[in-house]
Amino acid sequence: MGSLNMEFGKIDNVVAARFNIVTPMFLGGADQKAEELRPASVKGMLRFWWRALNWNSMRKGAADDASALRRLHDEESRLFGSATSNGMGGQGEFLFSVTYSKINEYKWNRVQPQVGYLLGMGLFHFKNGVTRTSIRGDFSLGLRFRTSTSQADRTSVLHALRIFGLIGGMGSRQRRGLGSVALMELSGAEQFVIPKNARDYASILSGLLANFEANLPPFSAFSALSKIAYLSKPTSMAALEAMGDELGMYRGWGREGKVFGKPAKPQFKSDHDNMYAAANGKTYPDAAPKRLVFGMPHNYRFSSGGNVSIQNTALKLQRRASPLFIHVHQFQQEELAVGVMLMLPALFLPSNDQIEIKGKVCKKVAPKVDWNDMEKLLLRPAFTQGGKS
Secondary structure (H helix, E strand, O other): OOOOOOOOEEEEEEEEEEEEEEEEHHHHHOOOOOOOHHHHHHHHHHHHHHHHHHHHHHHOOOHHHHHHHHHHHHHHHHHHEEEEOOOEEEEOOOEEEEEEOOOEHHHHHHOHHHHHHOOOOOOOOOEEEEEEOEEEEEEEEEEEEOOOOOHHHHHHHHHHHHHHHHOOOOOOOOEOOOHHHHHHHHEEEEOOOOOHHHHHHHHHHHHHHHOOOOOOOOOOOOOOOOOOEEEEOOOOHHHHHHHHHHHHHHOOOOOOOOEOOEOOOOOOOOHHHHHHHOOOOOOOOOOOOOOHHHOOOOOHHHHHOOOEEEEEEHHHHEOOOOOOOEEEEOOOOOOOOOEEEHHHHHHHOOOOEEEEEEEEEEEEOOOOOOOOHHHHHHHOOOEEEEEOH
């Protein structure tokens, strides 16, 4: 795959990988209990990262985004399998299994406000604490390739496995650093480098970003516009807290002039003032708030009274997942944990969509965002930058 610097050596038919769950992972079905990692869910994450890695190469040889998307879909279905109503689906190029070791429920003690901020509503209540069970521990993935599978196809799948193990996660709030996973061991693929420390880790990810092109992807995928930043802390939970602190201090207006008990330094005063006016039926802004770049839904609640909700007018696209991915990584041979922020700019919403600002009066505006408003977060002093500048 031309988008990556490192190529694998010979890959066996059977590949086994062990992962550590670095930060508490929230899984579960209707009862919202964390019990197991379902193979279909794990495979779904591999597919996500495969698409993110391969969009660039698919777009190079295509006339437009639509034809590149069709080609990407066809290739993904061939490698990972597909299911269709007409019975024309296929198994893909490998069989897949998940096994467990040392999986335990994570016992929460006092939750720091910065971590509570990342957990968000649904996982955390300011009075009751964490509202769902979560897990920590190790799990392993097994991939058994067909004997007919080409070396190039095996390499393509293993690149997705690698990036999942470097910056991926699973479960609720995975884009906010919960459920981060770290690849610890791999067998069946020669010349595969697992980072031993923070320096190796940053070098691998920075190299990954070096060869993509600058076109804005139509979905969350790597491009030359992607940015990455790091910070190191003694433990994984300390790293998660630090990431929450940076995000909250950057985005927050605060209450009584404070964010997390510290003096607020508002970066988005116009957002606050415009939405406060909207909540009280005054003049509405002609543009979306700058913080919309972090995703939707995007709501405001004011302590003095009044609420504002912002949503897409297209009923099928009420949610826009955040283009900012937070990850926490640990290593076998280094005590430090690394907090990572990865920015994957992409088409925010279809160009003909509008968003609706709903306060006392409703108003529709274009969903335009400025990626510089997100990149400034990654340039804060706490971070070390990586990747293509």
